[in-house]
Amino acid sequence: MVPNSTSLTPSPVPTSSPTPTLSPAPVRYHEPPDEFVQDRITYVKRATITKKGFRLGSSHIWKYGLQYIRGSDKKEVYYCHECTAGKNKQELFVINGTSKVRNHLEQKHQIDPQSGIKKHSSTRKSVLDQQKSAAATNTFFWKDSMEKFKELLIRWIVYCHIAFFQLENRYFRELLFFLNPALLNHLPKAAKTIRS
CATH class of the missing domain: 1.10.10 (Arc Repressor Mutant, subunit A)
Incomplete structure (x- = not known):
């Protein structure tokens, strides 16, 4: 019975890991670079520059992105994990509140602006929307x-x-x-x- 109880011990771990869907960043996204260049402007991850204890706000937008510092004017911008995962160009919003980022997450990635939870619409609808979008682009x-x-x-x-x-x-x-x-x-x- 002891081998069975030890073999059953790992099973609660996988069941507990899917439940924290509110914090998908560590599981779903690759580690973002400390520094990158886009449109000939260098961006550096804020956490790498900040010396003292740096803490992101409590908004759900931080589950889907990070702060970077734009080299040209030293402004803080929002780096979207969803854009990277979808291989889209980063929009890099200047962080001045959360409304622009919330709108971006809702419109581009179907993330509810109030709850911060990704809307899981039916696959058929999603594919149909993708086809309509592709047809319009075409x-x-x-x-x-x-x-x-x-x-x-x-x-x-x-x-x-x-x-x-x-x-x-x-x-x-x-x-x-x-x-x-x-x-x-x-x-x-x-x-x-x-x-x-």
């Missing part, structure tokens, strides 16, 4: 860059000595369709290109 991207796409395509054809009629090649079109079906509508017509 539309914007293609509207703004279609001329550039055509220019790069024609340059590739000319410099690689590819015949213009290859634009109508079934396999080339399948490749473009795989990348983005909208591309097929924007390909120059081979006959039209040759005449021009």
Whole structure:
């Protein structure tokens, strides 16, 4: 019975670790750097510069981020763990209260501004929202860059000595369709290109 009781002893540890969902930072996030550069400005973690006892406030925003000092003007900015985990660029808000950070956490990461708890919406809804967002981005991207796409395509054809009629090649079109079906509508017509 003693081996069973010792083998059961570790089981309470895992059950107690998921319960503190209010403090996910030590479990879910990688250790942030002591110093980093973004847009040619150096940021240093405040905890590494502060000599005496440094303590973050009681707001839930500190579960999802840290204070850094911006090298250019020595202002304190907010470093978001969620942005790093999602591989998004840091917005680095100047810390002047918590409302900007709370809004950021709510809008970008679905973290309730009052409770500080991440909203777990259904996966289907989340995927649907992601697809809608991607479609909107795609539309914007293609509207703004279609001329550039055509220019790069024609340059590739000319410099690689590819015949213009290859634009109508079934396999080339399948490749473009795989990348983005909208591309097929924007390909120059081979006959039209040759005449021009």
